[in-house]
Amino acid sequence: MVASSAPDLTDPRYRAAIIDLLGAIGYGEISACERLTEDAGRAPQLADKVALLGLASAQFAKVAPILDQLAALGVEPYEAMEPFRAPIDQFHEYTAPSDWWESLVKAYVGDNLVRDFYREFAVYLDPTTQALITSTLAEDRSEFVVERVRAGIAADHTRAGRLALWGRRIMGEALTQTQRVAAERDALSDILAGDVLAALDLATIADVFGRITQNHIRRMAALGLEH
Amino acid sequence: MVASSAPDLTDPRYRAAIIDLLGAIGYGEISACERLTEDAGRAPQLADKVALLGLASAQFAKVAPILDQLAALGVEPYEAMEPFRAPIDQFHEYTAPSDWWESLVKAYVGDNLVRDFYREFAVYLDPTTQALITSTLAEDRSEFVVERVRAGIAADHTRAGRLALWGRRIMGEALTQTQRVAAERDALSDILAGDVLAALDLATIADVFGRITQNHIRRMAALGLEH
Numbered sequence: 001m002v003a004s005s006a007p008d009l010t011d012p013r014y015r016a017a018i019i020d021l022l023g024a025i026g027y028g029e030i031s032a033c034e035r036l037t038e039d040a041g042r043a044p045q046l047a048d049k050v051a052l053l054g055l056a057s058a059q060f061a062k063v064a065p066i067l068d069q070l071a072a073l074g075v076e077p078y079e080a081m082e083p084f085r086a087p088i089d090q091f092h093e094y095t096a097p098s099d100w101w102e103s104l105v106k107a108y109v110g111d112n113l114v115r116d117f118y119r120e121f122a123v124y125l126d127p128t129t130q131a132l133i134t135s136t137l138a139e140d141r142s143e144f145v146v147e148r149v150r151a152g153i154a155a156d157h158t159r160a161g162r163l164a165l166w167g168r169r170i171m172g173e174a175l176t177q178t179q180r181v182a183a184e185r186d187a188l189s190d191i192l193a194g195d196v197l198a199a200l201d202l203a204t205i206a207d208v209f210g211r212i213t214q215n216h217i218r219r220m221a222a223l224g225l226e227h
Numbered sequence: 228m229v230a231s232s233a234p235d236l237t238d239p240r241y242r243a244a245i246i247d248l249l250g251a252i253g254y255g256e257i258s259a260c261e262r263l264t265e266d267a268g269r270a271p272q273l274a275d276k277v278a279l280l281g282l283a284s285a286q287f288a289k290v291a292p293i294l295d296q297l298a299a300l301g302v303e304p305y306e307a308m309e310p311f312r313a314p315i316d317q318f319h320e321y322t323a324p325s326d327w328w329e330s331l332v333k334a335y336v337g338d339n340l341v342r343d344f345y346r347e348f349a350v351y352l353d354p355t356t357q358a359l360i361t362s363t364l365a366e367d368r369s370e371f372v373v374e375r376v377r378a379g380i381a382a383d384h385t386r387a388g389r390l391a392l393w394g395r396r397i398m399g400e401a402l403t404q405t406q407r408v409a410a411e412r413d414a415l416s417d418i419l420a421g422d423v424l425a426a427l428d429l430a431t432i433a434d435v436f437g438r439i440t441q442n443h444i445r446r447m448a449a450l451g452l453e454h
Contacts, residue, residue: 030273033280037264046257046305046312050294053260053287060284063277078273085273 007126007197009073014196016187018129019073023080024088024181025133026066028114030081031088033059039103048100051144055107062136069132083185091177095170101152105163108145109170109219115140116215117178120208124199149223164225171216175209234353234424236300241423243414245356246300250307251315251408252360253293255341257308258315260286266330275327278371282334289363296359310412318404322397328379332390335372336397336446342367343442344405347435351426376450391452398443402436 009015036056043049070077095110097103115137122133153160182188194201217227236242263283270276297304322337324330342364349360380387409415421428444454 027273030277030280033284034264034268037261037283041261046254046308050257050290050305053257053290056264057260057284057287060280063280067277078277081273 007124007129009126009128011196013187013190014126015073017191017196018125019070019075019080020083020185020187021191022066022070022073022129022132023077023082024084025118025136026063026070026077027081027084028088029059029062029066029136031092032056032110032114033063035092036107039097039100039107042097042100042103044100048148051141052103052107055111055141058139058141065132065135069128084181087177087181091173094173101149101159101163102166104145104149104152105167105223105225106170108142108149108223109167109216110174111142112219113171113174113212113216116212120212124197146222149225153224160225163223164220164227167216167220167223167225168227171213234351234356236353236355238423240414240417241353242300244418244423245352246297246302246307247310247412247414248418249293249297249300249356249359250304250309251311252345252363253290253297253304254308254311255315256286256289256293256363258319259283259337259341260290262319263334266324266327266334269324269327269330271327275375278368279330279334282338282368285366285368292359292362296355311408314404314408318400321400328376328386328390329393331372331376331379332394332450332452333397335369335376335450336394336443337401338369339446340398340401340439340443343439347439351424373449376452380451387452390450391447391454394443394447394450394452395454398440 007014009018033056036052036059040049040052040056043052067077070080095106097106118133118137122130125133149163153163182192190196191200192205220227234241236245260283263279263286267276267279267283270279294304297307322333324333345360345364349357352360376390380390409419417423418427419432447454
């Protein structure tokens with residue numbers, strides 16, 4: 001099979017992959033908004049609650065452009081999201097925070113993993129999709145978490161070990177569900193096997209995941225946590 | 228006591244009343260954002276979930292200007308909200324929806340009660356506060372509920388009686404908690420007794436609540452519900 005070299009939304013296989021990708025991103029954002037708001041309910045202080053609601057609201061603001069673009073691609077946006085509900089809900093079920101500290105770490109680690117993922121893969125996509133995805137990266141509101149978590153660990157050192165394991169679990173679940181989705185959805189596995197996008201061969205993908213993992217480790221260190 | 232005639236933020240008693248009012252509005256919006264998101268979790272369809280998350284996000288967007296104005300008035304915004312947490316949380320506790328239909332009716336009735344309340348009272352306030360409060364009224368996103376509830380009743384007529392009682396309970400709890408807050412907070416009871424704002428005498432306040440109640444009854448009818 002000859003791999004097409006330039007990503008082009010008129011190519012039905014590439015288009016199917018992008019519809020899947022946007023469906024997954026869209027439901028991911030809806031779901032993140034709900035979970036972050038749930039997490040905000042655990043905030044000990046009103047200021048922290050509002051900071052987390054701010055993250056949730058920023059996630060929600062990204063949903064409408066995704067819905068619009070899915071409609072522009074000729075699909076019913078919510079139908080395009082449907083295949084990704086189960087794996088994304090499962091990710092959240094398996095990483096349900098049991099207290100405020102776990103909520104904070106999940107918000108920070110999860111938000112940044114998603115941002116890294118978008119940043120790394122967007123460059124391989126067509127200009128329309130690339131612009132849509134990078135527009136969601138403009139604002140980073142999660143930095144307040146670093147100070148909070150460091151203060152929390154300073155106040156109680158036993159939190160460090162537990163939260164380090166927690167961060168590792170979030171990363172692990174994120175990778176597991178991503179791989180599961182990629183394997184189950186033909187449109188996505190085609191793209192990830194370099195069949196649709198020549199530039200995205202397996203070596204490149206391995207590099208990308210390597211960088212995402214390195215960034216994750218750096219962020220855990222910033223929180224004062226070992227990976 | 229001579230009632231001052233023009234509302235003026237440099238008057239300490241009026242200023243104290245406005246700080247209370249903005250504190251109550253601010254926490255009300257934070258709380259509404261959380262509850263609407265919780266309600267969104269009961270939506271049977273993704274489109275409905277997103278519509279309710281849209282209401283939640285619109286509530287959250289109103290929080291930052293309130294925080295800014297409280298800070299401009301020289302108080303710690305979250306401290307100003309603190310006295311209103313218990314009554315507002317209690318309102319939500321006593322009106323916790325048990326299913327999607329109750330969530331929808333609460334979103335619609337609650338959102339519009341608050342809008343009516345702001346619209347009616349804003350005209351008596353100083354221009355700065357008035358502009359802040361009316362700016363939160365610009366957008367009405369809750370109209371989608373009317374169609375949903377009418378369709379829900381058409382599909383199952385037994386819902387009508389239950390939801391009519393439910394709407395009455397929300398209205399009743401809202402009035403109860405508002406009166407409780409007004410009675411407990413001296414700064415607010417002063418304003419509501421015409422001591423601080425000459426224009427707001429008891430007869431005027433009775434008229435205002437009369438109009439709010441009439442609007443509520445009209446909206447219940449629009450939903451296909453008797454009051």
